[in-house]
Amino acid sequence: MHPIPHDLRAVILDYGMVLCRKPSVGKIDRIAQLFEVDHTTFWQLYEQHRGAYDKNDISGKEYWGRFARDTKTRLDDDTLEQLLRWDIEIWSNLEEPLLSWTRSLRVAGFKTALLSNLHLRFSAHIRSSSEWLQLFDHQIFSSEVRLIKPDPAIFLKCLQALRVKPGQTLFIDDRDANVKTAIALGGYAIKYESVPQLAKELKAL
Structure with a gap:
């Protein structure tokens, strides 16, 4: 350099x-498939409330809850915890x-x-x-x-x-x-x- x-x-x-x-395509795939959306839609939704999450105005539970609401997906506690882990793993x-x-x-x-x-x-x-x-x-x-x-x-x-x-x-x-x-x-x-x-x-x- x-x-x-x-x-x-x-x-x-x-x-x-x-x-x-x-993040790799494969790692994004597993999250996108959970919400039944394509990659373009996934990234649009991912960014939509990210500012509030990154500013600590909302919690991880609320962030993914909004993601689920926008895609009409039901999240149980285990799936939420998995998403919280994946959201760190994809950026590692x-x-x-x-x-x-x-x-x-x-x-x-x-x-x-x-x-x-x-x-x-x-x-x-x-x-x-x-x-x-x-x-x-x-x-x-x-x-x-x-x-x-x-x-x-x-x-x-x-x-x-x-x-x-x-x-x-x-x-x-x-x-x-x-x-x-x-x-x-x-x-x-x-x-x-x-x-x-x-x-x-x-x-x-």
């Missing part, structure tokens, strides 16, 4: 679809090259942070079971601070924790809205698509 420009002091990475790879395939790059950034003296919209059950799981989390000087999870991207407030909270200015920071995220917020605040930002694409864009900075 190409090094970042020397005028930068910190790198902030997203989790889902960046540090963690996109890490992008190892990015972890290695983050490690090299730390060695080179850069500050690092993880900034992710993540529900409370998942953030607790990561904090209790992920040794790689120590690669990040700070971890800001939406459910813990009751703010979600692309709200500028959560970006500013991360910058404050890192003690850096926006112009000293590179933000890497897969969503346009989040990238635009980082740029609007005065930071550098790259919309992530793949490791090779990121390496190419880092070289162009």
